[in-house]
Amino acid sequence: MKHLLGLEGLSAAQLTKLLDSAERFAGVGVGDVPKGDALKGKVVVNLFYEPSTRTRMSFGLAARRLGADVLDFSPGGSSTAKGESFIDTAKNIEAMGIDAVVVRHSSPGAPHVLAKALKPHVRVVNAGDGAHEHPTQALLDILTIRKKLGRVAGLTVGLVGDIAHSRVARSNIYGLVALGAKVIVCGPTTLVPPEVARLGVKIADKLDDVIPQCDVLNLLRVQFERQRSGLFPSIREYRLLFGVDADRMKRAKPNVLLLAPGPINRGVEISPDVADGPNSAILDQVTNGLAVRMAVLNAVCAAA
Numbered sequence: 001m002k003h004l005l006g007l008e009g010l011s012a013a014q015l016t017k018l019l020d021s022a023e024r025f026a027g028v029g030v031g032d033v034p035k036g037d038a039l040k041g042k043v044v045v046n047l048f049y050e051p052s053t054r055t056r057m058s059f060g061l062a063a064r065r066l067g068a069d070v071l072d073f074s075p076g077g078s079s080t081a082k083g084e085s086f087i088d089t090a091k092n093i094e095a096m097g098i099d100a101v102v103v104r105h106s107s108p109g110a111p112h113v114l115a116k117a118l119k120p121h122v123r124v125v126n127a128g129d130g131a132h133e134h135p136t137q138a139l140l141d142i143l144t145i146r147k148k149l150g151r152v153a154g155l156t157v158g159l160v161g162d163i164a165h166s167r168v169a170r171s172n173i174y175g176l177v178a179l180g181a182k183v184i185v186c187g188p189t190t191l192v193p194p195e196v197a198r199l200g201v202k203i204a205d206k207l208d209d210v211i212p213q214c215d216v217l218n219l220l221r222v223q224f225e226r227q228r229s230g231l232f233p234s235i236r237e238y239r240l241l242f243g244v245d246a247d248r249m250k251r252a253k254p255n256v257l258l259l260a261p262g263p264i265n266r267g268v269e270i271s272p273d274v275a276d277g278p279n280s281a282i283l284d285q286v287t288n289g290l291a292v293r294m295a296v297l298n299a300v301c302a303a304a
């Protein structure tokens with residue numbers, strides 16, 4: 001694998017190989033387990049044009065645990081403020097001698113543009129491009145499902161919320177469908193584009209009907225920053241129809257696995273007691289994210 005630009009088009013075998021590799025990387029560089037050296041002497045650049053906590057920090061830590069040097073770019077305080085373009089910025093950082101770029105940008109396709117613009121030996125990993133894809137988030141969601149429930153094929157996964165603006169939803173759909181899960185998307189009709197059915201998922205608008213069918217519920221944040229105004233009436237109404245609280249959990253299977261990519265809006269898509277409750281794997285997802293990012297950096301850099 002040269003780049004990881006998205007999960008679209010990846011086969012079950014390719015996805016499984018990455019997930020297996022992530023399981024092997026879990027714990028590397030922690031306690032008694034020594035750090036790896038697969039990326040020794042390599043330079044990995046975190047090129048983040050949008051805010052991030054988990055993704056950015058875990059990519060940085062993953063690269064360091066594999067022995068790489070890490071450069072961290074954010075537009076605030078950089079020459080972006082003086083008008084330097086995305087490609088000029090990337091090419092100038094590339095001129096320092098780099099091996100991989102982890103990029104997050106509000107424009108869908110920015111990682112693809114970078115993969116074409118940079119020298120052939122430079123690897124590109126998509127850390128979220130607009131509302132398009134967020135492949136490592138979906139891989140860590142799927143790894144969490146696999147570790148907690150023992151399999152992915154045959155499970156029913158509910159993706160709940162702002163499907164239209166969610167790169168997490170799109171990457172989850174590609175990955176889960178390829179691995180044989182049944183996916184139901186559920187959210188306000190203004191936030192669920194009908195075309196999504198073409199990706200092999202079922203669309204439902206009543207969360208109370210969806211919940212009892214699900215082995216996994218992935219609760220997506222409403223992406224206010226990507227929306228035109230007026231796509232839904234109020235946060236209160238959203239909570240009433242699509243928020244998961246203790247009352248709604250009574251309709252769920254007792255062992256339903258609750259995921260959320262974070263950041264969570266406590267009291268909107270999920271109530272605090274449920275977010276911190278026994279079915280929640282939200283912090284396990286973060287732990288698994290580190291292992292997934294080690295596996296992905298290793299996979300793309302090994303092809304160098």
Ligand code: NCD
Pocket residue numbers: 054055128134137167168220221261262263
């Ligand atoms: C997600 C993102 O940035 O797309 N967050 C993340 O990477 N953990 C989801 C979100 O912002 O809601």
